[in-house]
């Protein structure tokens with residue numbers, strides 16, 4: 001059974017410029033012990049969608065349902081949410097360096113976090129904090145626990161954040177771009193730690209990133225978002241080798257060493273849409289080289305891609321296109337070679 | 342060889358910018374007790390940029406890439422060392438003397454949001470270089486600016502708009518247009534696409550490639566993204582803690598990797614290909630980047646290097662061809678890697694030692 005089942009999630013904000021519909025009918029599931037990767041360009045609604053699951057977005061209008069352990073997160077009381085946050089659902093935010101308080105030792109912050117949820121004696125909490133720092137491979141944890149955040153490097157602070165999010169053994173960890181601000185070598189350390197911890201504790205992870213390389217490394221299942229919607233959802237290998245949606249194709253084609261030649265890359269033409277505006281039935285219409293009449297008339301449902309029932313795509317192209325696709329015939333390359341800049 | 346061919350070869354290898362043993366130290370407030378400390382941001386770098394090439398400069402955050410770039414363009418005064426641009430020593434050139442250099446050497450910065458003044462119209466931002474260098478009549482400037490806008494794929498009718506009205510990729514194009522205004526020979530690009538989404542990043546990289554062909558530009562291209570640098574560069578220089586540790590043609594950096602740090606860096610790069618990701622050898626470096634205030638002795642990489650031996654902490658290895666490499670592949674390492682050699686990850690003991698540094 002799924003650990004988390006999100007169905008038709010909508011999130012909007014009332015702003016001075018009008019209503020921003022940031023998330024527009026998103027559905028996905030997370031299985032216990034698995035990693036769900038969410039990819040998409042900046043502004044596609046990744047953070048808003050996942051933060052609204054923990055009800056941490058201020059001023060947002062949220063509809064839909066998100067069943068977690070028999071409880072609908074979107075309709076639970078604030079009291080129930082306070083019990084779940086941290087305890088059952090751990091979180092690591094996009095902006096890591098600001099998430100630790102500079103004036104308290106790392107140990108104090110982990111201990112307080114544990115004691116806010118469990119009535120354990122200080123000594124036991126401290127012992128647990130040391131174990132957690134060990135778990136995320138902070139060398140010499142027993143001594144480092146009394147250091148302040150500034151005495152740690154960026155990568156170590158991020159590992160401390162993982163330790164804190166894991167402190168109460170949550171069933172689900174939401175990690176929003178946990179490695180984006182880090183160097184590749186440090187990123188590799190942090191991802192490794194996350195995977196090891198997952199193997200140890202069986203925690204499910206939602207990993208938000210815009211880096212398809214990170215997705216290829218660690219995700220079991222992948223959700224591709226665009227303009228607040230799910231364009232495609234599949235297991236990792238299908239997303240990279242048998243994708244169906246043109247947006248997924250465009251993302252992969254843009255990567256150096258992928259669709260393009262050595263001299264020229266293959267970008268997606270144009271820019272992502274404003275979420276204030278009314279979008280085409282398929283939000284990718286203005287940038288899609290495969291667009292045809294129907295795309296402008298009817299909303300493509302997120303439907304199974306033949307022959308794989310667990311592989312879903314929201315596009316009107318033939319359901320078995322994924323099986324026949326070849327990079328040589330990608331339309332992104334064709335328009336990019338004819339387009340003048 | 343025909344004379345035409347000879348000329349082509351000569352122009353490829355000709356040095357446009359020569360950097361010799363350049364150092365840049367910053368004074369900072371020290372720890373308790375010591376009132377003064379120095380950050381050795383760039384600590385003895387020797388490097389050539391050849392006419393018409395793209396030289397990629399990679400390395401982790403804080404290793405000194407931007408500082409080196411700012412020394413090259415003389416936005417910074419040097420602590421010591423020499424910079425020769427087109428056979429002219431500019432190491433000590435005065436602000437006034439630098440005016441002509443600036444015309445020929447431009448910079449593009451990382452942040453397409455922060456580097457443009459939000460209260461000025463794009464037209465005047467792009468036209469700045471004309472005004473600063475008093476080039477052309479004021480009345481002709483609009484036409485020139487609109488030509489530039491066209492060139493970088495911006496709509497010339499948006500001349501009077503403000504930066505906020507453009508997307509990230511478009512704002513980066515504004516930066517490119519401004520850099521191109523004076524038809525420079527060389528452009529130093531400091532993380533020009535790092536803040537952009539992949540699909541937009543590809544647009545801007547294509548633009549830079551096209552402009553290079555059209556105007557025979559030379560690029561120094563700084564980035565921490567190895568897949569980008571592999572795509573754009575003819576040669577790559579790898580920096581670690583204020584030093585260049587390896588320089589080679591792009592394919593050699595990837596196929597004949599010599600420096601253990603380069604090897605570790607390459608192995609940490611996430612590849613967007615699940616099968617490759619599952620099967621490749623990954624070296625997870627232990628420890629953290631040491632402080633440039635008090636860099637390790639000898640080879641600066643030695644506390645994190647799986648191959649380190651006693652000599653590494655004692656003697657600094659010179660940047661020279663190793664293991665029979667051609668002159669154009671230089672490495673600073675006492676124990677360079679053979680092709681196919683695997684780098685066994687460091688032990689736990691190793692990582693603890695590092696953290697005590």
Ligand SMILES: Nc1ncnc2c1ncn2[C@@H]1O[C@H](COP(=O)(O)OP(=O)(O)OP(=O)(O)O)[C@@H](O)[C@H]1O
Pocket residue numbers: 013015020022040041042043044045046047048049058059094210275
């Ligand atoms: N409080 C808010 N008020 C109004 N609009 C908002 C608010 N928070 C987010 N948005 C808008 O919602 C959209 C989705 O934002 P979100 O932060 O979820 O994107 P993202 O996919 O996480 O992007 P990134 O990769 O840049 O983090 C954006 O257009 C953003 O401007």
Ligand SMILES: Nc1ncnc2c1ncn2[C@@H]1O[C@H](COP(=O)(O)OP(=O)(O)OP(=O)(O)O)[C@@H](O)[C@H]1O
Pocket residue numbers: 367368369380381382400401402403404405406407408409565633
């Ligand atoms: N003005 C300054 N004063 C003091 N220290 C500085 C100054 N500028 C840079 N540094 C230090 O010099 C070192 C090199 O910095 P630099 O910005 O050149 O690194 P970089 O390789 O460009 O890093 P990034 O990839 O993060 O841009 C760092 O330790 C940095 O903190």
Ligand code: SF4
Pocket residue numbers: 245246247282283284285288289290291292295300314315316317
């Ligand atoms: S539905 Fe149409 S416009 Fe949308 S992605 Fe598919 S082909 Fe392109």
Ligand SMILES: [Mg+2]
Pocket residue numbers: 046047048094176
């Ligand atoms: Mg986000």
Ligand SMILES: [Mg+2]
Pocket residue numbers: 406407408531
């Ligand atoms: Mg920099």
